[in-house]
Amino acid sequence: MPSNARTVRIEWGDCDPAGIVFYPRYFAMFDHSTSLLIERVVGMSKHQLYETYGIAGYPTVETRARFLAPSAFGDDVVIETSFGAVRRSSFELTHRLSRDGTLAVEGFETRVWTVRDPAHPGRLKPQPIPPELVARFTAA
Amino acid sequence: MPSNARTVRIEWGDCDPAGIVFYPRYFAMFDHSTSLLIERVVGMSKHQLYETYGIAGYPTVETRARFLAPSAFGDDVVIETSFGAVRRSSFELTHRLSRDGTLAVEGFETRVWTVRDPAHPGRLKPQPIPPELVARFTAA
Amino acid sequence: MPSNARTVRIEWGDCDPAGIVFYPRYFAMFDHSTSLLIERVVGMSKHQLYETYGIAGYPTVETRARFLAPSAFGDDVVIETSFGAVRRSSFELTHRLSRDGTLAVEGFETRVWTVRDPAHPGRLKPQPIPPELVARFTAA
Amino acid sequence: MPSNARTVRIEWGDCDPAGIVFYPRYFAMFDHSTSLLIERVVGMSKHQLYETYGIAGYPTVETRARFLAPSAFGDDVVIETSFGAVRRSSFELTHRLSRDGTLAVEGFETRVWTVRDPAHPGRLKPQPIPPELVARFTAA
Numbered sequence: 001m002p003s004n005a006r007t008v009r010i011e012w013g014d015c016d017p018a019g020i021v022f023y024p025r026y027f028a029m030f031d032h033s034t035s036l037l038i039e040r041v042v043g044m045s046k047h048q049l050y051e052t053y054g055i056a057g058y059p060t061v062e063t064r065a066r067f068l069a070p071s072a073f074g075d076d077v078v079i080e081t082s083f084g085a086v087r088r089s090s091f092e093l094t095h096r097l098s099r100d101g102t103l104a105v106e107g108f109e110t111r112v113w114t115v116r117d118p119a120h121p122g123r124l125k126p127q128p129i130p131p132e133l134v135a136r137f138t139a140a
Numbered sequence: 141m142p143s144n145a146r147t148v149r150i151e152w153g154d155c156d157p158a159g160i161v162f163y164p165r166y167f168a169m170f171d172h173s174t175s176l177l178i179e180r181v182v183g184m185s186k187h188q189l190y191e192t193y194g195i196a197g198y199p200t201v202e203t204r205a206r207f208l209a210p211s212a213f214g215d216d217v218v219i220e221t222s223f224g225a226v227r228r229s230s231f232e233l234t235h236r237l238s239r240d241g242t243l244a245v246e247g248f249e250t251r252v253w254t255v256r257d258p259a260h261p262g263r264l265k266p267q268p269i270p271p272e273l274v275a276r277f278t279a280a
Numbered sequence: 281m282p283s284n285a286r287t288v289r290i291e292w293g294d295c296d297p298a299g300i301v302f303y304p305r306y307f308a309m310f311d312h313s314t315s316l317l318i319e320r321v322v323g324m325s326k327h328q329l330y331e332t333y334g335i336a337g338y339p340t341v342e343t344r345a346r347f348l349a350p351s352a353f354g355d356d357v358v359i360e361t362s363f364g365a366v367r368r369s370s371f372e373l374t375h376r377l378s379r380d381g382t383l384a385v386e387g388f389e390t391r392v393w394t395v396r397d398p399a400h401p402g403r404l405k406p407q408p409i410p411p412e413l414v415a416r417f418t419a420a
Numbered sequence: 421m422p423s424n425a426r427t428v429r430i431e432w433g434d435c436d437p438a439g440i441v442f443y444p445r446y447f448a449m450f451d452h453s454t455s456l457l458i459e460r461v462v463g464m465s466k467h468q469l470y471e472t473y474g475i476a477g478y479p480t481v482e483t484r485a486r487f488l489a490p491s492a493f494g495d496d497v498v499i500e501t502s503f504g505a506v507r508r509s510s511f512e513l514t515h516r517l518s519r520d521g522t523l524a525v526e527g528f529e530t531r532v533w534t535v536r537d538p539a540h541p542g543r544l545k546p547q548p549i550p551p552e553l554v555a556r557f558t559a560a
Binding site: 020 | 298304
Binding site: 151152153168171172175185186187213214 | 289291292293308311312315325326327353354
């Protein structure tokens with residue numbers, strides 16, 4: 001499955017009074033990693049993707065994470081993000097955040113491909129992922 | 141000038157490794173205080189305000205703050221927000237954050253009343269503040 | 281099991297370009313709800329708790345959430361937080377965030393009671409939860 | 421005066437329902453830019469700096485910013501950070517954030533060199549900046 005890795009420097013503002021990353025911040029990092037992976041695999045920006053496919057986004061409907069070791073201000077961590085199962089209108093991603101080669105946080109998320117629901121203004125509804133994107137999300 | 145006060149409990153996630161509020165968080169608190177003050181003075185929600193007046197928002201174009209004393213996790217601080225000068229298409233606000241009656245942070249911001257610019261899609265342009273709102277922003 | 285409910289007004293800064301809460305923000309809200317519940321059940325502030333029991337915190341080691349319906353700027357949501365299983369040195373919490381009586385987000389977290397590890401400076405190690413606190417965490 | 425430039429990709433989570441950067445996020449970006457500049461100029465990490473000089477940090481006591489043009493999700497912005505006046509126990513920094521070569525945000529901050537105050541536990545007091553650091557902060 002396609003994957004992407006990036007290095008993130010832990011910032012002062014990511015950390016809490018215990019001196020370690022405030023865990024909601026990991027989800028923000030993972031969210032950006034997902035955007036970057038999708039952009040790279042699809043070959044267009046999130047903005048272009050929205051316009052090209054008329055989608056309202058691919059919101060996260062479920063997520064979980066295990067925090068194995070803390071990270072602190074100034075640490076350089078590597079986040080490796082990979083596609084998991086790709087279904088009709090949803091797909092999964094895995095994030096593995098490591099420091100000095102040791103896994104520190106593991107995150108999983110399920111996202112849904114959505115369009116605006118014409119029957120209910122302001123609401124979204126799932127939509128099948130276009131076949132050419134399924135092909136890219138699942139490419140060897 | 142109209143003003144509003146609210147009490148905010150400092151959260152663990154607002155604080156940095158020094159154990160004190162990470163100062164960008166104060167601006168997020170001030171931003172919400174401004175929304176609450178405008179809602180109360182106008183008598184409608186931000187959402188209703190946008191729809192009623194066709195505005196694109198009242199973005200901050202300038203802000204400054206002085207940090208006189210730090211606050212820490214668990215502190216209850218009071219933020220008092222007041223209108224300052226109200227001009228043709230801009231207005232000022234002052235925020236005074238205190239703890240146990242002592243001023244700890246002082247913030248100032250200038251906001252502009254904007255609509256979408258039909259000549260430049262995706263851009264905003266200043267618009268005169270409607271007279272009835274000027275009256276409310278400057279009521280004694 | 282002890283529980284606590286609080287109402288949270290969704291702020292402009294909690295929301296993303298889709299106009300809905302950026303999901304990492306829910307974890308920050310849940311984290312604060314946990315602090316408030318523990319303070320209320322124990323009858324002391326987080327600061328006092330740290331000093332009284334010599335702990336280094338009760339970090340989250342695992343969390344998951346399901347996002348059933350989005351919330352937007354200005355919404356008032358209710359977060360109900362309850363203790364789940366309480367074990368030797370760890371405990372679970374459940375958060376149910378609802379809007380207008382409908383469940384919108386469900387969160388689960390496992391936390392560990394920790395002290396500083398004298399054998400490894402800068403690291404934490406699990407510690408049995410004091411019996412009087414177990415009694416409070418599990419009170420009917 | 422020493423300066424540093426870095427490119428920052430605007431993240432989805434940095435932006436608000438208007439689709440533009442929520443302005444408190446700029447201050448978080450500036451704070452990290454300051455840390456990076458000081459690390460580079462001093463030649464040690466923030467952690468090492470704290471240990472070497474026994475400081476409690478260099479908190480911001482005053483900041484201001486002008487927001488000239490908004491930035492949106494996916495934009496690559498350049499933040500150029502420079503030292504300004506360096507005084508006995510305080511120093512100034514300027515941040516210029518630009519997009520496609522056009523200045524979009526300008527930030528100014530004053531920071532104070534502090535140590536823990538032995539007379540008042542939990543409080544900080546200003547301390548003269550060590551001469552060798554003044555030399556580095558003001559190097560041509």
